[in-house]
Amino acid sequence: MEKIRAAITGVGAYLPTYVLNNEELSQMVDTTDEWIMSRIGIKERRILKGDGLGSSHMGYQAVLDLLDKTGTSADEIEVVICSTVTPDMQFPSTANLIAHKAECTNAYAFDVSAACSGFLFGLNVACKLIESGAHKKVILVGADKMSSIVNYEDRATCPIFGDAAAAVLLEPSKDENGVIDASLHSDGGGIVHLHMKGGGSAYPSTHETVDRKWHYIHQEGQPVFKAAVSHMADVSVEIMRRNNLTSDDVKYLVPHQANMRIIDAVARRMGISADKCMINIHKYGNTTAATIPLCLCDYEDKLKKGDNIILASFGGGYTWGAIHVKWAYDGDKRRKSIL
Numbered sequence: 001m002e003k004i005r006a007a008i009t010g011v012g013a014y015l016p017t018y019v020l021n022n023e024e025l026s027q028m029v030d031t032t033d034e035w036i037m038s039r040i041g042i043k044e045r046r047i048l049k050g051d052g053l054g055s056s057h058m059g060y061q062a063v064l065d066l067l068d069k070t071g072t073s074a075d076e077i078e079v080v081i082c083s084t085v086t087p088d089m090q091f092p093s094t095a096n097l098i099a100h101k102a103e104c105t106n107a108y109a110f111d112v113s114a115a116c117s118g119f120l121f122g123l124n125v126a127c128k129l130i131e132s133g134a135h136k137k138v139i140l141v142g143a144d145k146m147s148s149i150v151n152y153e154d155r156a157t158c159p160i161f162g163d164a165a166a167a168v169l170l171e172p173s174k175d176e177n178g179v180i181d182a183s184l185h186s187d188g189g190g191i192v193h194l195h196m197k198g199g200g201s202a203y204p205s206t207h208e209t210v211d212r213k214w215h216y217i218h219q220e221g222q223p224v225f226k227a228a229v230s231h232m233a234d235v236s237v238e239i240m241r242r243n244n245l246t247s248d249d250v251k252y253l254v255p256h257q258a259n260m261r262i263i264d265a266v267a268r269r270m271g272i273s274a275d276k277c278m279i280n281i282h283k284y285g286n287t288t289a290a291t292i293p294l295c296l297c298d299y300e301d302k303l304k305k306g307d308n309i310i311l312a313s314f315g316g317g318y319t320w321g322a323i324h325v326k327w328a329y330d331g332d333k334r335r336k337s338i339l
C-alpha cells in the first residue's frame with residue numbers, strides 16, 4: 001500500500017484589534033522602545049480585551065477564516081486539535097470550545113500542551129492521524145492569550161508576549177509534497193527556568209498562590225535564551241542533514257518568534273540568510289503556539305508548491321523541535337479564489 005503523506009492545504013488567522021505598543025508599555029513598567037527593540041525586536045503586540053474572552057474566542061475565528069479561505073464546510077472537519085498553554089479553563093478543552101463555536105459538529109477535539117513548541121508537537125500528531133488513513137480533514141489551531149498569564153509589573157517578561165490564534169488544515173497530499181520529517185524533543189528539567197507554578201493540581205489557586213504571583217509566567221531570560229539558541233539550531237541542522245537539504249535548498253526558515261536575536265543566531269548556524277527567515281515578531285511579539293502558523297499566514301502569498309520550509313521552535317518544558325515541510329500549494333488561497 002502506498003504511504004499517505006499529510007499536507008498543509010490552507011492557513012487562517014485571528015488577531016485581536018487592541019495594539020499595545022512599546023510607548024504604552026513604557027508607561028506601565030520601567031522600559032523603553034529602544035531597549036525592547038534592541039534586546040528583543042518587538043515594536044507592538046496584540047491584546048485580547050473583553051470579559052470572559054479566552055483563547056477559544058481567537059481560535060474559533062482563526063478556524064472560520066481557514067474554512068472560508070479553503071472553501072471547506074465546518075461539518076467536513078473530522079478532528080480539531082488546539083495547541084495552547086492558556087486554555088479557556090481546565091476543562092473542557094479549548095479545542096472542544098473552538099469546534100463548538102465554529103460548528104465543526106462532526107469533529108472530536110482535544111488540546112496539546114507543549115508551550116511555544118505546541119504547534120510543532122500538534123502538527124506531528126495531526127499528521128499521524130492523516131498518515132494512518134484514519135482521517136482526511138484535520139484542523140490544528142495554535143491559540144494563546146498570553147496576556148492572561150503575563151505580569152504587567154515585570155519588565156523582564158511583559159514586553160515579550162502577545163495574543164493571537166492561527167490555524168492550518170491538514171489533508172492527505174495529492175503528490176510528493178507535504179510534511180516530510182519531524183524531530184521533536186522534551187526536557188522536563190527546563191521547569192527550573194520557565195514555568196507557571198500556580199493554578200494546576202500541584203498548587204491550586206488560593207489567596208496565597210495569587211499573593212506569591214504564581215499565576216504568572218516565571219522566566220529566567222538568560223538560561224532560556226542560551227538553551228533556545230543551541231537546541232533550535234541543533235535540531236534544525238539535524239533535520240536539514242537528515243533530508244539532504246543545503247541552505248540553498250531551503251526557501252524559508254519559519255522560526256518561533258521569541259526574540260529576534262535568537263532567530264538571527266539560529267539562522268546563522270543553519271547558513272540561512274535573513275531574507276529567507278519568516279519574521280513578524282515586531283508586529284505581534286511572542287504569541288506562543290500561534291507564532292509559526294501566523295508566520296505561514298503572513299508569508300502565504302510568497303510560498304510556492306514544492307518549496308522546502310523548515311519550521312523550528314523552542315519553549316517551556318523545555319520543548320523543542322524542527323519539521324521539514326514541502327509546501328503543497330501556490331500563493332494565497334483567498335486571493336486565488338477571488339481572481
Ligand code: UT7
Binds near residue numbers: 039040224
Ligand atoms: O518563547 C519561550 C522561550 N523564551 C525565550 O526564548 C526568551 C529567551 N530570553 C530572552 O529573550 C532574553 O533573555 C530576554 C528578552 C528575556 C531578556 O534579555 P537579556 O538581554 O537576556 O536581558 P537580561 O535579563 O540579561 O537583563 C539585562 C538588563 C538587566 O539590568 P542590569 O541587571 O544589567 O542592570 C535587566 O534588569 O536589562 C534589564 N532589563 C530591562 N531594561 C529595560 C530587563 N528587562 C528590561 C526592560 N527594559 N524591559
